[in-house]
Amino acid sequence: MAGQFVKVKCEKCKNEQVIFEKTASVIHCLVCSEVLAEPTGGKAKIKAKVLGVVK
Numbered sequence: 001m002a003g004q005f006v007k008v009k010c011e012k013c014k015n016e017q018v019i020f021e022k023t024a025s026v027i028h029c030l031v032c033s034e035v036l037a038e039p040t041g042g043k044a045k046i047k048a049k050v051l052g053v054v055k
Helices: none
Strands: 005-009 016-020 035-038 049-053
Touching: 016 035
Parallel strands: none
Antiparallel strands: 005 016, 005 049
């Protein structure tokens, strides 16, 4: 099954951002540069609050 896009909220600055759940690189917040997700080889380790799946 293909991955999905998820909407996350940065814990530091409260910015909401859409990211891919199976990312191959580290994803940073566009506002404060906090790490939101890290690759693991499959689903990413998401370090931000997940708000939901984008359809």
